Amino acid sequence: MVKSLLALVATITIAPLSAQNSPQTAAPLRPNAAAAEPAAEDWRDIPADEILLLQLKSGRQVVVRLAARLAPAHVNNIRKLAMARWWDGESVYRVQENWVAQWGDPTEKKPLPPEILARPPSEFEVAGVSPALRLSKPDSYASATGITADGWPIATDGKATWLTHCYGMVGVARDQLPDTGTGAELFTPIGQSARRLDRNYTVVGRVIEGMQHLSGLPRSDAPMGVYADAAERTGILWARLASQLPPDERPHFQYRATDNERYAAMIALREHPAPPTVATGLNVCDLPVAVRRRP
Amino acid sequence: MVKSLLALVATITIAPLSAQNSPQTAAPLRPNAAAAEPAAEDWRDIPADEILLLQLKSGRQVVVRLAARLAPAHVNNIRKLAMARWWDGESVYRVQENWVAQWGDPTEKKPLPPEILARPPSEFEVAGVSPALRLSKPDSYASATGITADGWPIATDGKATWLTHCYGMVGVARDQLPDTGTGAELFTPIGQSARRLDRNYTVVGRVIEGMQHLSGLPRSDAPMGVYADAAERTGILWARLASQLPPDERPHFQYRATDNERYAAMIALREHPAPPTVATGLNVCDLPVAVRRRP
Numbered sequence: 001m002v003k004s005l006l007a008l009v010a011t012i013t014i015a016p017l018s019a020q021n022s023p024q025t026a027a028p029l030r031p032n033a034a035a036a037e038p039a040a041e042d043w044r045d046i047p048a049d050e051i052l053l054l055q056l057k058s059g060r061q062v063v064v065r066l067a068a069r070l071a072p073a074h075v076n077n078i079r080k081l082a083m084a085r086w087w088d089g090e091s092v093y094r095v096q097e098n099w100v101a102q103w104g105d106p107t108e109k110k111p112l113p114p115e116i117l118a119r120p121p122s123e124f125e126v127a128g129v130s131p132a133l134r135l136s137k138p139d140s141y142a143s144a145t146g147i148t149a150d151g152w153p154i155a156t157d158g159k160a161t162w163l164t165h166c167y168g169m170v171g172v173a174r175d176q177l178p179d180t181g182t183g184a185e186l187f188t189p190i191g192q193s194a195r196r197l198d199r200n201y202t203v204v205g206r207v208i209e210g211m212q213h214l215s216g217l218p219r220s221d222a223p224m225g226v227y228a229d230a231a232e233r234t235g236i237l238w239a240r241l242a243s244q245l246p247p248d249e250r251p252h253f254q255y256r257a258t259d260n261e262r263y264a265a266m267i268a269l270r271e272h273p274a275p276p277t278v279a280t281g282l283n284v285c286d287l288p289v290a291v292r293r294r295p
Numbered sequence: 296m297v298k299s300l301l302a303l304v305a306t307i308t309i310a311p312l313s314a315q316n317s318p319q320t321a322a323p324l325r326p327n328a329a330a331a332e333p334a335a336e337d338w339r340d341i342p343a344d345e346i347l348l349l350q351l352k353s354g355r356q357v358v359v360r361l362a363a364r365l366a367p368a369h370v371n372n373i374r375k376l377a378m379a380r381w382w383d384g385e386s387v388y389r390v391q392e393n394w395v396a397q398w399g400d401p402t403e404k405k406p407l408p409p410e411i412l413a414r415p416p417s418e419f420e421v422a423g424v425s426p427a428l429r430l431s432k433p434d435s436y437a438s439a440t441g442i443t444a445d446g447w448p449i450a451t452d453g454k455a456t457w458l459t460h461c462y463g464m465v466g467v468a469r470d471q472l473p474d475t476g477t478g479a480e481l482f483t484p485i486g487q488s489a490r491r492l493d494r495n496y497t498v499v500g501r502v503i504e505g506m507q508h509l510s511g512l513p514r515s516d517a518p519m520g521v522y523a524d525a526a527e528r529t530g531i532l533w534a535r536l537a538s539q540l541p542p543d544e545r546p547h548f549q550y551r552a553t554d555n556e557r558y559a560a561m562i563a564l565r566e567h568p569a570p571p572t573v574a575t576g577l578n579v580c581d582l583p584v585a586v587r588r589r590p
Contacts, residue, residue: 097507098462124573139435140578167393167487178571191510192462192488192580199573212392212514215486219507276473278419278494283435285487 030274036266038290043254044150045294048243050075051253052082052205054103056092056213057235063209064170065253065291067152070129070163071204073120074172077183078204079241084113086184087239092217096225098191101214102173103236104184106226112184122178123202125160132259136271137281141195145284149259151291152206153284155198163203165194166285170205190215193285208253208291256290263290325567326560333557333585338549339445340589343538345370346548347377347500349398351387351508352530358504359465360548360586362447365424365458366499368415369467372478373499374536379408381479382534387512391520393486396509397468398531399479401521407479417473418497420455427554431566432576436490440579444554446586447501448579450493458498460489461580465500485510488580503548503586551585558585 046065054062068075081087093106112118131146131154139145142155145164153164165171170188174181181202188207207214222228242250256263271282341360349357363370376382388401407413426441426449434440437450440459448459460466465483469476476497483502502509517523537545551558566577 095511097510135435137433137435139576140430140432140440140581141574141576145435191486195578196568196572196574196581200571215392215510216390216512216514219511273491276495277491279436279491281434281436283490286435286491 029268030272031265031268033269036262036269038256038262039260042257042260042262043292043294044257046253046255046291048250048252049079049241051242051251052078052239053242053245053251054087054210054239055237057237058213060213061210062207062213063251063253064205065208065255066205067163067203069150070126070148070152071123071202073117074123074181074183074202074204077116077120078186080113080116081182081184082239082241082244084115085238085240086110086113087236090236091233092214092236093233094187094224094226095190095214095217095219097219099189099225100171100187100194101190101217102185102187102225104173104186106230106233108185112182116182116184118182119179120182122181124178124199125162126154127161129154129161131156133264133267135267135282135284135287139283141198142284147258147284147287149257151255151258153287155284160199162199164284165189165197165201165203166206167191167193168207168211168289169203170207171197172202172204174201188214195285206289208289209293252294254292254294256292258290324563325569326563328564331557331561331564333551334555337552337555337557338587338589339552341548341550341586343545343547344374344536346537346546347373347534348537348540348546349382349505349534350532352532353508355508356505357502357508358546358548359500360503360550361500362458362498364445365421365443365447366418366467366497368412369418369476369478369497369499372411372415373481375408375411376477376479377534377536377539379410380533380535381405381408382531385531386528387509387531388528389482389519389521390485390509390512390514392514394484394520395466395482395489396485396512397480397482399468399481401525401528403480407477411477411479413477414474415477417476419473419494420457421449422456424449424456426451428559428562430562430577430579430582434578436493437579442553442579442582444552446550446553446584448582450579455494457494459579460484460492460496460498461501462486462488463502463506463584464498465502466492467497467499469496483509490580501584503584504588547589549587549589551587553585 050066050068052064066075092103094102132149134146145155155164167189172181173185173187220227345361345363347359361370387398389397427444429441438452440450450459462484467476468480468482515522
């Protein structure tokens with residue numbers, strides 16, 4: 001179901017801004033905070049084969065939600081890599097200041113499982129996807145931005161649509177040629193968003209828990225942020241799909257659906273915050289990651 | 296000297312995009328890379344009393360450039376705090392995931408030097424400042440953004456102008472009331488930019504060296520990211536203005552002036568990158584921090 005923000009906001013209770021505002025400013029319409037609360041049915045289960053768990057040797061865990069519908073070829077590879085336990089014993093080997101943390105095999109020599117696509121088609125853009133909710137303003141890199149019904153941040157130039165390289169999104173590292181990324185080497189932006197990679201790298205997911213275990217790692221001074229000394233790497237004990245774990249050990253996650261007036265109200269509140277906050281607007285990369293463990 | 300990007304670009308040599316582009320796309324004009332190189336005279340000395348050095352107990356150093364002209368009351372306080380050696384022995388006591396690192400006195404009980412303004416006027420917006428160069432597109436939080444002649448990122452809504460809370464900018468922490476920040480407690484965004492703080496917090500500078508020593512610190516799980524255990528804090532050995540150090544120990548920094556066609560050409564190249572990069576545009580927070588140590 002595709003609705004514009006304005007159409008949705010028109011259906012909900014609104015309250016004018018307080019009288020503190022100068023009379024010459026048109027008062028933006030702010031929904032009541034209660035109207036922005038999710039309903040129980042807004043929380044939808046994320047399938048267990050769309051959750052990738054990275055268990056670090058430090059005992060910490062990073063959880064990635066996979067964009068199975070939006071980057072199917074690469075997510076399929078990632079599932080097979082996890083099933084083959086390919087990342088077990090590998091590492092986070094690159095942490096570049098204000099850029100990315102990257103994990104996989106730093107030697108790029110470890111054989112890949114035969115069942116994966118060695119050269120999957122690039123999935124830099126996503127077909128047949130519209131935002132369930134558009135943000136009010138264009139941003140520096142797109143004519144419109146918004147979020148899919150199932151919670152993925154996207155941008156468009158009116159023709160193509162793509163997943164945005166926001167902080168915490170997970171992309172496929174590759175060599176020069178567009179089809180040289182398999183999904184074995186993955187990265188996530190750890191500083192200012194990496195939007196200049198949009199439409200040139202395949203985005204396969206987002207870190208939904210444990211991002212601090214990647215963003216808080218020591219930066220490397222070596223070229224491209226690749227640790228010069230193997231001892232600096234953060235070891236990966238194992239990586240699994242949640243669906244690989246025994247049922248009683250599986251974590252369960254839910255996303256907040258966005259194609260409803262409650263989410264639209266939440267965005268309206270953020271786009272027109274209450275005083276004393278003055279900044280209006282909302283960048284697609286500042287949209288909250290609305291995911292939780294299933295209660 | 297205030298010039299628009301278009302006016303500047305019109306004066307420089309341009310080259311059309313390569314013939315690889317589809318013919319129905321209007322080819323953006325890209326300057327030659329050589330036109331974007333700074334001239335020797337573009338590098339201007341930063342005064343020694345606009346450089347704040349934070350020497351951490353770990354032996355690492357963080358260098359902050361102070362926006363003396365744009366936040367004079369708070370920078371004046373910061374200078375006096377450094378002269379009084381107020382931060383010596385204090386710490387980085389707050390590191391909140393995808394938000395900020397903050398330093399000063401976590402108890403907020405340490406007496407402030409009598410010579411500082413205890414309640415300086417808020418400097419959330421900057422008066423009398425125009426961008427020397429405007430970026431082509433508005434962004435999610437402003438009708439126009441750009442950079443001052445001396446390299447500070449700014450945004451405007453057509454009436455007010457303000458410094459933007461980009462990654463690595465330095466802001467003044469405060470309590471609820473707008474005039475409760477003195478400059479003693481400072482923070483810097485360590486994740487996605489913190490633009491929702493724009494016009495509501497005073498920005499006093501930017502980290503120009505050593506940002507990785509703040510961004511790479513372990514995140515706290517405690518409320519607001521304030522370390523629950525004092526042992527988690529990163530100690531500050533001393534903080535000084537460069538001008539306080541003996542002349543032969545002072546580091547010297549330079550910024551790249553932006554009010555010239557070379558800088559405009561650099562921006563034009565980034566707004567219209569060469570293939571295979573597809574993303575066009577440039578966010579004000581992705582402008583390069585064009586600062587160097589004086590050769």
